[in-house]
Amino acid sequence: MERKKVLVIGGGAAGMSSALELAERGVEVYLVEKEKEIGGRAATYCCKATDECNRCAACLVLQEKDKVAQEPLIQVYTSARVEEINKSGNGYQVKILYDGDAVTLDVQAVIVATGFDPYDLSRRSEFAYGVEKNVITGLELEKAIKEKGGLVAAFGSDIKKIGFIQCVGSRDLSIGNGYCSRVCCMYAAKLAKIIRNELPDAEINIFYMDFQSFGKCFSEFNKELRETDKIKFIRAIPSKIYGFPYDRLTVRYTDSLVGKQTEDKYDLIVLSLAITPSRGSRDLAERLGITLDKYGFMQGGAEGIFTAGVCEGPKDIPQTIGHAKAAAGQAYRYLFS
Amino acid sequence: MIVAERKPIEKVLEMIAPYKKVLVAGCYGCVTVCLAGGEKEVGILASQIRLARSKDGNPIEVVEQTVERQCDAEYLAKFQDNVSSVEAVVSLACGIGIQYLAEKSPVPVFPGVNTLFLGANLDVGKWAERCFACGDCVLDKTGGICPIARCSKSLLNGPCGGSQYGKCEVSKDVDCGWQLIYDRLKALGQLDKLKEIIPAKNWKRDKGPRTLVREELTLERD
Amino acid sequence: MAKNNKNIRIGIYLCDCDGKISKNIDLEKVKTVIQSEADFEYIRITSALCGKIEKEKLAGEIDKYSLNRLLIAGCTDQFIRRQFLQVAEEKGMTRYDVEFVDLSSVQDGSEGAVAVINSVLAKIQLRGEIVIEEIEVTPQVLVIGCGKEGAKAALAIAKNQPVVMVEGDPGVADGIPLVKGAPNISIKAGARVAGIEGFAGNFTVRFIENGQLVKQKFGAVVVALEAQPVYDKSKYGGLELGEHVLTLSQFLAREKSFSGQKVTFVLGKADADSLLSYAKTLEAAIDLKEKGAAEVNILYEDMKVSADQLEQNYEIARAKGVNFLKYVGEIEFYSTVIAATVQYREPFLTQLDPLRITSDYLVLAEDYVPSPETKELADALEIRLGPAGFFQDDNVHFLPVKSNREGIYFVGSCHGPIHGVEIDREVATVVAEVGRFASGKVKVPALQPRVDPEKCAVCLTCYRTCPHKAIEIVHDESLNNLYHSAARMNPLACRRCGTCAAECPGKAIQLPYYSDQEILQEISKPPKIVAYACENSGFLASEYAKELDPELQENLQIVRVPCSGKIDVIYLLKALERGADGVMLLVCHKENCKFVWGNERAEKRKGQVRKLLKDIGLEEERIDFVHIAANQGNQFNAAVRAMAERIHQLGTNAGKVIK
Numbered sequence A: 001m002e003r004k005k006v007l008v009i010g011g012g013a014a015g016m017s018s019a020l021e022l023a024e025r026g027v028e029v030y031l032v033e034k035e036k037e038i039g040g041r042a043a044t045y046c047c048k049a050t051d052e053c054n055r056c057a058a059c060l061v062l063q064e065k066d067k068v069a070q071e072p073l074i075q076v077y078t079s080a081r082v083e084e085i086n087k088s089g090n091g092y093q094v095k096i097l098y099d100g101d102a103v104t105l106d107v108q109a110v111i112v113a114t115g116f117d118p119y120d121l122s123r124r125s126e127f128a129y130g131v132e133k134n135v136i137t138g139l140e141l142e143k144a145i146k147e148k149g150g151l152v153a154a155f156g157s158d159i160k161k162i163g164f165i166q167c168v169g170s171r172d173l174s175i176g177n178g179y180c181s182r183v184c185c186m187y188a189a190k191l192a193k194i195i196r197n198e199l200p201d202a203e204i205n206i207f208y209m210d211f212q213s214f215g216k217c218f219s220e221f222n223k224e225l226r227e228t229d230k231i232k233f234i235r236a237i238p239s240k241i242y243g244f245p246y247d248r249l250t251v252r253y254t255d256s257l258v259g260k261q262t263e264d265k266y267d268l269i270v271l272s273l274a275i276t277p278s279r280g281s282r283d284l285a286e287r288l289g290i291t292l293d294k295y296g297f298m299q300g301g302a303e304g305i306f307t308a309g310v311c312e313g314p315k316d317i318p319q320t321i322g323h324a325k326a327a328a329g330q331a332y333r334y335l336f337s
Numbered sequence B: 001m002i003v004a005e006r007k008p009i010e011k012v013l014e015m016i017a018p019y020k021k022v023l024v025a026g027c028y029g030c031v032t033v034c035l036a037g038g039e040k041e042v043g044i045l046a047s048q049i050r051l052a053r054s055k056d057g058n059p060i061e062v063v064e065q066t067v068e069r070q071c072d073a074e075y076l077a078k079f080q081d082n083v084s085s086v087e088a089v090v091s092l093a094c095g096i097g098i099q100y101l102a103e104k105s106p107v108p109v110f111p112g113v114n115t116l117f118l119g120a121n122l123d124v125g126k127w128a129e130r131c132f133a134c135g136d137c138v139l140d141k142t143g144g145i146c147p148i149a150r151c152s153k154s155l156l157n158g159p160c161g162g163s164q165y166g167k168c169e170v171s172k173d174v175d176c177g178w179q180l181i182y183d184r185l186k187a188l189g190q191l192d193k194l195k196e197i198i199p200a201k202n203w204k205r206d207k208g209p210r211t212l213v214r215e216e217l218t219l220e221r222d
Numbered sequence C: 001m002a003k004n005n006k007n008i009r010i011g012i013y014l015c016d017c018d019g020k021i022s023k024n025i026d027l028e029k030v031k032t033v034i035q036s037e038a039d040f041e042y043i044r045i046t047s048a049l050c051g052k053i054e055k056e057k058l059a060g061e062i063d064k065y066s067l068n069r070l071l072i073a074g075c076t077d078q079f080i081r082r083q084f085l086q087v088a089e090e091k092g093m094t095r096y097d098v099e100f101v102d103l104s105s106v107q108d109g110s111e112g113a114v115a116v117i118n119s120v121l122a123k124i125q126l127r128g129e130i131v132i133e134e135i136e137v138t139p140q141v142l143v144i145g146c147g148k149e150g151a152k153a154a155l156a157i158a159k160n161q162p163v164v165m166v167e168g169d170p171g172v173a174d175g176i177p178l179v180k181g182a183p184n185i186s187i188k189a190g191a192r193v194a195g196i197e198g199f200a201g202n203f204t205v206r207f208i209e210n211g212q213l214v215k216q217k218f219g220a221v222v223v224a225l226e227a228q229p230v231y232d233k234s235k236y237g238g239l240e241l242g243e244h245v246l247t248l249s250q251f252l253a254r255e256k257s258f259s260g261q262k263v264t265f266v267l268g269k270a271d272a273d274s275l276l277s278y279a280k281t282l283e284a285a286i287d288l289k290e291k292g293a294a295e296v297n298i299l300y301e302d303m304k305v306s307a308d309q310l311e312q313n314y315e316i317a318r319a320k321g322v323n324f325l326k327y328v329g330e331i332e333f334y335s336t337v338i339a340a341t342v343q344y345r346e347p348f349l350t351q352l353d354p355l356r357i358t359s360d361y362l363v364l365a366e367d368y369v370p371s372p373e374t375k376e377l378a379d380a381l382e383i384r385l386g387p388a389g390f391f392q393d394d395n396v397h398f399l400p401v402k403s404n405r406e407g408i409y410f411v412g413s414c415h416g417p418i419h420g421v422e423i424d425r426e427v428a429t430v431v432a433e434v435g436r437f438a439s440g441k442v443k444v445p446a447l448q449p450r451v452d453p454e455k456c457a458v459c460l461t462c463y464r465t466c467p468h469k470a471i472e473i474v475h476d477e478s479l480n481n482l483y484h485s486a487a488r489m490n491p492l493a494c495r496r497c498g499t500c501a502a503e504c505p506g507k508a509i510q511l512p513y514y515s516d517q518e519i520l521q522e523i524s525k526p527p528k529i530v531a532y533a534c535e536n537s538g539f540l541a542s543e544y545a546k547e548l549d550p551e552l553q554e555n556l557q558i559v560r561v562p563c564s565g566k567i568d569v570i571y572l573l574k575a576l577e578r579g580a581d582g583v584m585l586l587v588c589h590k591e592n593c594k595f596v597w598g599n600e601r602a603e604k605r606k607g608q609v610r611k612l613l614k615d616i617g618l619e620e621e622r623i624d625f626v627h628i629a630a631n632q633g634n635q636f637n638a639a640v641r642a643m644a645e646r647i648h649q650l651g652t653n654a655g656k657v658i659k
Ligand SMILES: Cc1cc2nc3c(=O)[nH]c(=O)nc-3n(C[C@H](O)[C@H](O)[C@H](O)COP(=O)(O)OP(=O)(O)OC[C@H]3O[C@@H](n4cnc5c(N)ncnc54)[C@H](O)[C@@H]3O)c2cc1C
Pocket: A009, A010, A011, A012, A013, A014, A015, A032, A033, A034, A035, A038, A039, A040, A041, A042, A045, A056, A057, A058, A080, A081, A082, A113, A114, A115, A116, A117, A118, A137, A138, A139, A140, A142, A183, A187, A273, A275, A278, A280, A284, A308, A309, A310, A311, A315, A316, A317, A318, A320
């Protein structure tokens, strides 16, 4: 019997998981990824274990990546792009551009797993992002620690005071982003924890609005973070960061738990940027008959089109994997009923 | 099941010090089950011996073999080839197997384990003594709990004065066997059994080492 | 090489990849050497096997020589490899029958090529046959717990396969009305799960129903025993509940209208681990406003909104005029016969006196604790509990819905209250998981470990150490040992960690692709350091590390294992015996083992081997144990450098037997 075939667009945690799930059930998968490698965002994250795993789940993504490489039923096209998708018979005919060549694939279903892009800061100058080199994003911190092995290796030994700024672009009605990105309180807390592990004397502060629960033992984790790890929580979102004329970063904010305006000096500022719909998702959605919610996340598509992972809304990695499995299960049922 | 434990390596090395080629002989019976002398332990001991002797600049050849049971002659026969090519044997079977192999072996056979007791396997890595093989079982009188194996003093009519809060005087980690018997009999509603004095034991050793011959089963071979 | 197994008929193809390979390797020479020593049916050199005609020829040769294994040596192109696989599959082989050897990266030219090909040939022999089994399974799914969460799961699953719901106390089960009359769902009320036999796809569940033992077959089990709200008055200054002071669950259960009333909710004093009380409160507040409540206040410390629809509800509630009042520190409570008052401090205006709010109803969030049946059910199903007595290990590998056993899943607050808010998503995942059994048949490659009955002493060690309860002891007269019994691993339940194989005292267990012989073959001539690396962590870290510092791995042999629980004591000793100066165990971080306790078993074995070495006067430091994750390439390199340095200090391993 000819195997059923499914196109998965996007090779992040969601795309890989749904591809693996389908392959395990005997379905052939074409996995199309626009970047040079599959893995998605989370493949660039660092491990946040201290004396035990702190349950960030980043390592799961690399494990999936390895499994995809070994799975003969998954055909991976990296540095590739979907050019055209047209309904044809019971399925879709897809034209992709791969390695400079146009390749035509016939599939019976499509899973869209195009993930997210971080909030675009180019319109916001108050955080001096792109101007001051030590104002970075969470994604950049994750990647730097992964690649260099630690904060000092990545940013030098002069870093004595570190600030995380939460909810940048999230939960912000003024820009139409009335949703919580769900993962940034979690990763900021865990990153703070490994930085504390590396730098016992550094000052580490988290600027926040409302600190979100995560994981099975949140209260314990939270208590340890505050009491043992001495991470300070400041209930404020800074209004301005500037480097000039000082040698360090100056952060201006109004601490809403104290009620007065303050300026303070930092060596490294990490911005927890909102998870926003990936560029191009509007276009893709249009072509596939996928409806978008008011923030631009995908909400299920036409017949035989399924969505998986963060392209449908913010999720952490385990939730993404769960969602991808569900999407694969739906696609499978669609194919065989 | 017979429960045994690996002998300390220095003892084993001492026994085989004069030899250049030995057999480490395992048993797939009780000692496999109690993780002391199966094929895996044979491999570990053999490897350890090789490493130790190489380190001392006195290399040794170690052959490994494991048979179903060392307490049966037919299985021991499988060792024949190896036994005749080595200078000595370290057996990881229980004391029974070691002796039986020694009877059949032209070269000396040394114990690689200490045979400890007859016991139950409570969980992975945990064993507890349950029977002393006394030859005259009294479990009917003691609520199914053996006074000889479970009472530190093997008292037949306990407890002694050292029983406190359910524990034996030898250690607070040891249950008093007679307390266990009492509790069990109480639960069974048979406390009156305690009033019966169990007579001093016939250890069945009056005719020397014990043997068991069941005429109805024996083969008349000659 | 001697003829091993006459049922294995190997075809060897040496592909030049259009002349690329023969630049470094003399394929003719390779062919001649292999021909002289290896065991195979057919061998041929081809300039490019991937051509259309060549592939047809390949198909013809498979028939002509009755080949049932292929070894294709050449390039690494995954597209091309898939084409060969397709040819093989058309000829009735499986992916496990086709081996690829990458000749483009072989070192030492022709000799190196011969060596890798020979080692792969040996592995093919060792592995024997891996069949794809088609197993008959039971589509029916058991859902345990008839609360709302259980009802959601049952309704969703019942769209595809039959569901039985079981509930010990039907009187309080608020999900029963939701499923009453639904097609494909039946309810066992007043029954209790007493035990389980069998494996995923074919469980037999024992129930105690009306005092009788009843057995029924299920393909999968979904646990949905809801967490229970408890009011802990110490969190509210000892405040007693009463007419005007209600818990959140009491409030939600009230049928009465609160129109014209003032209601104040207090969040943040309880339910610190979850978002459940926030989700419920937001919904309730919106509903109150819609139904004409005079005033709705929500006192909170942190507004928890990190789940579906919560921030949106927060926004709606604000738009509807719900007052969100942030507090810091302690709250004081006063209750009278007609109203209840809270007094709190406003964080923005700390200089002010404490504020007071008096309302008709004060609604207090509760904590969530596991259902009292949790422990008993965990024992009955042989599944593990995690933090605070809820189901499921606190280990990312199990999230969102997996248990330590295949075929048994969790949904909702039974595995922690924080999962209660994600119920719909978890249900969707579980529907997909149990959906595997819906057709009544599952295909699975028989990759589970195999037991040699002649060596099995039925000691139960494997049975007890399998973290996934995937082993049974079977009795069959054909089993050739004293007991006519042996351990058997179930292909649908086994997750292939190999822990059992490393624990077996009889060396009776071999895991395909990771048999002792295959692993020990890799260290036949070890370099200075041998690193046994779990493929979920250390092995992936080593690949990343290689990109960072390729030279470091020159004196390092990495041996991939499926889980650190597979690292046998003997592997460590053999590496030293055969000449390594140091041996590393690279294992997942604590609480991160994909297979529950593989890393703990490995740590024990490290301890055991260190003692074995110490007892014979060898340096125990030659054994190193490193917790690592897949993304820690730098840490991998640091650990290897440290090991190299330590070996340098210690000098060569005096115990090595092969010098
Ligand atoms: C700073 C930061 C830290 C985080 N830390 C954690 C953490 O510690 N733990 C955790 O659980 N979660 C964390 N997350 C969330 C995590 O990143 C997501 O859950 C996860 O990446 C979602 O996977 P995905 O596959 O849905 O999306 P992505 O990872 O974004 O993958 C999408 C993939 O699709 C590709 N793609 C996009 N469009 C196209 C197209 N048109 N054609 C082809 N390919 C396309 C992209 O290149 C990408 O490879 C973090 C998020 C951020 C922003």
